[in-house]
Amino acid sequence: MVTLGVDGLVSGLDTTSIITNLMKVEAKPQDLLKTQLSATQAKAAAYRAVNTRFDAIRTAAEALTTSSLAAAKTATSTSTSVTASATSAASAKSSVSFTVDRLATAQSGLLATTYTSTTAALPTDDVPSYPITVTQADGTTTQITVPPNASLLDAVSAINASGVLNATIIQLEKGQYRVQVGAAETGKTFTITDANGSSAGYVPKVDATTAQLTLTNGLTATSTNNTFTDLIPGTTITVSKADTAGAAPTTVAVGSDSAAVTAKVKALVDAANGALGVIKGYTVSTAGAATATLQGDSTLVQLSSQLLTSISSAIGGKSASTVGLQLAKDGTITFDASVFAAKLASDPTTVAKLISGTGATTVNGVSTPAVTGIAGQLAALAKTASDSSTGTLVALAKGRDSLATTLQTRIDAFDIRLEARRTTLTKQFTTLETALNTIKNQSSWLSSQIGQLYNPNKSS
Template sequence: MVTMGIDGLASGLDTTSIISNLMKIEAKPQDLLKTQLSAAQAKGTAYRAVNTRFDAIRSAAEALTGTGLAAARTASSTNTAVTATATSAALDGASLSFRVEQTAASKQVLSSSSWTSASDPVTSQPKPAWPIKVLDSSGATVGQIALPADATLSDAVAAINGAGYGVHATIVQLGPTEFRLQVTSDGTGTAGARTLQGADEDASTAESGFELSRAGRNAVISLEGTGRQVSSSTNTFKDVLPGVSWTVSKADPSAFEPTTITVGADAAATTAKVKTLVEAVNGALGLIKGYTTSAAGATVATLQGDQALTQLSSQVLTAVSSAIGGKSAATIGLQLNKDGTIAFDASVFAAKLASDPATVTAILSGTTASTTNGVTTPAVDGIAGKLAAVAKAASDSSTGTLVQLAQGRDSLADSLQDRIDAFDIRLAARQATLTKQFATLETSLNTIKNQSSWLSSQIGQLYNPNKSS
């Protein structure tokens, strides 16, 4: 867009530059507001970044408090053919011995009719009669598979496999001109078994056109010493022990030694949780230091000397360094570094967890209240509990100090932006006024210049000695 100027029309002045410089002076208060807005926005962003780190501390710390620490469970098996897993519901030290009597198998049937090739019309044989219903283990209809009149044996296989009714089919060639239809249930055990009911059959006569190759079979284990058995439709047994599941892959009822499943604390998982907590703490402390401390020769830090953040750092360090039950964090491999960070020795922690899990639990998760001989010992928070409390107080979505500080800077930024926007209107009006004033000045000077020229002309004519009378 081309802006029409009024420079030097009569005065010879650079009025555009004059107005521009005047507007810079007029805009000084707005420039200050913009500086304040940038600072407020930067501080809000900084508080939110620190808040994210403290929320990470809260999450990592809660994973090591009470139920969180107890959730680290593992299940071991003495048999390589049996794999076991445990959840937080598993009881530490629980065990069970058993023998695998049989593994689960899926039901399989083979057609009693045969075809001379895979491209023979499937309806050339009276059995099975189409359409075929697929029934579940309770006798309820899962679905029906219909075929066009000219469908081949291969078409029948494709229709069964594409139906999604819990069965799959294939063609079995028993001789040069003997092709049969084999149908296998997708699920194992009695619960996963499917039954095929032809159009000329009812539930009681279903599968009269098929031979049973293999019945659906449950996996079975016998508990050592009792002879009692437990079965499962799949090869996986769940919650025979609370929170524990295991999968068998081979039957071995006559094994010399039974399979034993044992639940224990998952040392690797617990160590990883402590490492995650230490990393979250160091991340938060490092971020606070970066926002509150200016490096030599650098610009002033965004939150230089912020007391709220300095206090949070102090609370975090105190939570880690304080003794729990008379024992320091160093007992389990946690120590303060000179630079204000936390050091974690995983090998020390793992060794202590193996030799004295009660102490590790007490230092990390604290102790519960107890009464002995009428004397009550109050509950004591562990390191994780203390860190979780500090982090929650800082990062809670409604009452957290960091959240409120960020919201306060957001409110200030909104207020400053409103004032900046209002100043834009004032500056535009002021520039319009100055432009009009200088335009008026040029017009007035031009008028005076024209009048002066006219007067000079008239005076020249009055006193011109060469003028004829």
């Protein structure tokens, strides 16, 4: 808004400066409100930053449930031409040895007709006569049609679009083309018939074969492709080369995925340290720096303490240090991955109990209560802090948002009052100048009249 100056031409006063300074005094309460608003918004942002860290703790902790800790499996192969993977369904310490007899191949052949052009319309007496029908070994049929006046390129495109066959144009010499067709999948056989019920001029050249393994116990296993699913339950084994005669068998073994579990524990420790660092940054002031946004906030200090206690307290009579978790002097958590991996290999039951806890059990009438592991304790703590409905940090942030809204409303109302006050002051000083100008004009007139009364040169 443009404010017109009313600097006094009569009074000589710097009216603009006077009004500006008076408005600064009038605006002091609003300035305090603005400062309070900035602090409130900063606190809301701080609570949300901490909340994000605790949400990360919850995610990392939930990834270490009892089932996922025990379920992490890996499969290894002694051959570079055999790859293997395992799911949670696989049984640790299971293995299988085998030689690869052959790989799976796809049936393929040629269409009998030789074509002189790939773009000209197909001959009306062409073989095959479209539409053609592809019948697979299981009785499934697929019909392939081509548009009127279709070319060889159109026919090949239609065959490939069917999803059951792959077709390729082969140029034997200039102006001489044949069509090669093959099954889209290995290990599956098919036949082709055309609209006239004939074999559509298809000449098989390569038979479909299944991949085959011979196990060391003499059994054989086959697959229509080169992947053997559940040869060992929960595993996927893929072969890429047949073994030569006399080759040593390949062994695929399943074991606990120590690396994956270790990575999950490290992710939990990193999330916890991230939360501790953010809390410290918001609650502890640094010498020479501005006061921390949430200096000494009791909620955050308590959350930090509870987080550390979850690590330092014994779980089922065992210390977290036995699996490589310890508290450092600087208030952070350290994790020795090598200690953890060694303990997981030697005593997975203890590791599972410490990290993920155990459920309640009853054996021969004797009940054993459930034990909440470190991950469970941290997950519960994080949920208490960051739950979208009941989380303490969420509630604190929303409370600051509400206060900020109230403060902004008061600031906006103050703007209206200040503008009204500025208008009033401007009018008052304008009135003053007008009055002074009137008085000045009257004074000048009186002086003029008095001067004329006492003018010795005035003619009588």
